């Protein structure tokens with residue numbers, strides 16, 4: 001089957017966060033948005049059709065997941081990730097960040113320490129701080145163009161700060177690491193040793209480049225299953241972020257009850273019907289589309305890598321193992337974080353996520369979202385080249 005990822009759609013005036021907020025932020029009118037993590041591709045046709053069919057019914061009363069919802073998830077996780085889920089583990093939520101905030105409140109007390117690995121997806125720090133908990137950072141080490149965990153630091157930070165919860169980003173946004181089973185096992189064992197719970201955000205699990213394999217944290221060993229909350233969603237994979245649906249798996253009944261009590265406190269009951277309809281349709285019928293998408297993204301990554309090597313060798317692309325986010329080292333340009341922000345947005349006219357959003361360790365870096373038609377990526381690279389050359 002053929003899938004089209006080359007068509008450029010006009011997303012302006014669709015209520016798009018990515019496209020419609022440039023004036024609000026004082027950005028140039030023709031700025032090219034490659035920031036927030038959604039894709040410029042249409043969702044698979046099976047998803048669009050399922051939504052249309054459900055919409056035609058015309059009645060949108062309080063809803064639960066359509067029949068076959070769990071089975072669709074079960075098949076997906078078994079076939080794609082070798083993980084067997086159980087119906088009782090599943091708690092649906094309107095989003096992964098929302099669920100992370102619930103988990104922080106449910107599983108820790110005010111003032112407790114929560115470990116994160118910066119540079120990391122910035123809502124991790126926010127959900128910790130906004131709920132009156134203390135973020136403790138065990139920074140990833142940037143070594144020879146790649147990021148790794150400093151396990152001694154990881155253990156020391158946990159021990160010295162009496163950490164109660166670790167929020168793991170797996171695969172990791174923004175550095176693109178797909179953690180190996182061995183790395184997960186080492187982190188998970190340290191957490192078990194110090195009685196630290198693990199919230200594993202696996203929203204990018206389906207975006208893994210050839211040669212790498214995502215391992216679900218809970219699938220590493222039974223002890224991890226009982227010590228973790230696994231946060232998943234079809235929203236990155238099939239570009240459904242605006243439909244607000246995520247699937248949280250909590251195998252341990254005690255942890256699950258705490259989590260459910262917390263969501264009950266917030267008045268949360270059912271979700272929107274369209275997210276659940278889309279989720280089921282995507283996991284049932286979107287596999288071939290995703291495989292084609294991964295090939296396209298692999299091509300985009302190769303295009304960007306080759307372009308930077310040939311025409312902007314001073315910029316260093318941190319090779320991602322997964323995700324459609326590319327973390328680029330701009331430090332050779334010698335700009336301060338503020339100067340770099342201005343340069344990218346107003347001279348290159350690219351709207352990226354600036355490195356310091358992900359923590360102080362991100363200074364001098366920028367995050368590109370390459371889930372766009374290749375022609376758009378090419379335009380972005382050419383804008384960047386022109387802007388850099390006008391300075392050097």
Ligand SMILES: Cc1ncc(COP(=O)(O)O)c(C=O)c1O
Pocket residue numbers: 036037094095096097098121169173201203204233235241245246
């Ligand atoms: C690691 C990670 N978690 C969560 C999210 C957002 O999830 P949601 O929209 O379900 O809150 C993103 C989006 O970029 C992400 O990168």
